[in-house]
Amino acid sequence: MQYARPLAELIAQLERLPGVGPKSAQRLAFHVLRMPEDDVRRLSESLITAKRSLQLCSICQNVSEADRCELCNDPRRSGDVICVVAEPRDIAAMERLNEFRGLYHVLHGLLNPMDGIGPEQLKVRELVSRLVEGVDEVIIATNPTVEGDTTAFYLAKLIKPLGVKVTRLAHGMPVGGELDYADTATLLSALEYRREI
């Protein structure tokens, strides 16, 4: 016996999401059937609206509604320090500190030769092109993992010859952990003790 077609289709679509297996897809689908129609409409629309209305900021490559994101547009932020992160969500982790007032650059991944991810697959060229305009320091805030370390050393080697200081978040975070999950105190001390590489 098959589920009614629209239900089977919904389960199939939900199963394609990361971390959603057949059982959770089924449970989510039945939950959707029990939700008020207005809530389902809101969820449905937010999916397509987010996908259609968001782009990458032409400067820092963060997710943005406009050509330039709010952070790059903020006149109170200083352009002489750029903090390099792997993913847009890492910006949120840094911003929760209320400490860093420079700009960001999102790589959209980390170097991983095993998976065929080299500098061309990341926003490295876009980062280098920003370093001609009086940038004093690049803080590399990648996760303290093999890929994060590889990426940090690769970027340091690339950027230092341009006369820009390259620092990295101090190892205050548990090795193998993820930036996105670090608590504020840990991340704050990691920012404070960042070291030149």
Next chain:
Amino acid sequence: MQYARPLAELIAQLERLPGVGPKSAQRLAFHVLRMPEDDVRRLSESLITAKRSLQLCSICQNVSEADRCELCNDPRRSGDVICVVAEPRDIAAMERLNEFRGLYHVLHGLLNPMDGIGPEQLKVRELVSRLVEGVDEVIIATNPTVEGDTTAFYLAKLIKPLGVKVTRLAHGMPVGGELDYADTATLLSALEYRREI
């Protein structure tokens, strides 16, 4: 720092789903941004289509595209045995056996006085109204939990005076387990050794 508004809205909507916390909502949202637009459109549409096009079968209360579901419409199925289940997904578990050829009835829940769920909150009246038309047996296939047991005994007391045999799936399943998760062999033996109550 806030995420761009459409992204924040998507995260908020995803967080309202069962089993989706703030972190997974965020991860799902960023996954959506990386998905091809066609896939996002398909997911978005399947949500609203499932919600809008599905109703409850007027006979068995299963999820259905039409007024009568495919199972109730199937002339090869016999109307003299009705298998009572808690949720529509339990029908799928029974149908995987390829053994039962009668009809179903979905209660949409189980009795739970602590949560204020009495017979009026379930499709009990709809079940009783089906028992006037030459039904020989009602198989109660509720989970072997406190609520499942309570519901089974309540229904037996209600239905037996109507001259209909009431049986229940044998305890072959681990007590406290869920019908929906049982393997086929266990469920098959539970069906075979169903006993009158």
